Amino acid sequence: MRSLYILNVIAGAVVALVLLGGAGELDVSAPQYDASGKMVLPADYREWVFLSSGLDMSYSEGSAAPDHHMFNNVFVPRAAYESFLKTGVWPDRTVLLLEGRVGAGNVSIAKRGLVQTGEVMGIEAHVKDTARFQGGWAFFGFDGDKPAEMIPTTASCYSCHQQHAAADTTFVQFYPTLLPAATKLGTLNPSYVAEEARSVRK
């Protein structure tokens, strides 16, 4: 009887550990929504894997040099990152976050160049959730840390990412540790490959 009791206690502990471990993983990497379907800003995104920063990026030719500077920092949860390296696509329920941060020169001992400041201009999310979104992906734009409504699929976010992003509607051509994986695994977007071939011929 006594050994049965001990076995039960051990089995209970194992189940609890598995549940805790599973729930912990979910908290870190899965998108969270509030009761009205708005996306909740992941609180710990600065602890995720850093993919890259674009600086003063513009998508139109000949646009003037900006008089203020902005870095775009891109983050993704570690589990999703590791999965992309193995498969060349994002696992379901991946969140990618883009943080716009003000850049400044002449800070502290820096006489040249730009550094990132404490001022966040905006945060946008790109979320893969195939059970929830038609087409599998959705964009969100956050106002501070308030939950964000989904950006309608008619917005240019969707068409630019679909046409020009290198893999799985994400701009892997600008994420230097991911492009080799997508290239090797053959998951590059055909329209991106065609675009690259055209720009090489020019």
Ligand code: HEC
């Ligand atoms: C004209 C093309 C274009 C449009 C329109 C566009 N993006 Fe992007 N987006 C980019 C590029 C280029 C990057 C890579 C940024 C970098 O390297 O810093 C990017 C990256 C992102 C990322 C990081 C994850 C990823 O998918 O690579 C998010 C999040 C994002 N954009 C959100 C948005 C949202 C929200 C909108 C619409 C309000 C939008 N984008 C519209 C070109 C575009």
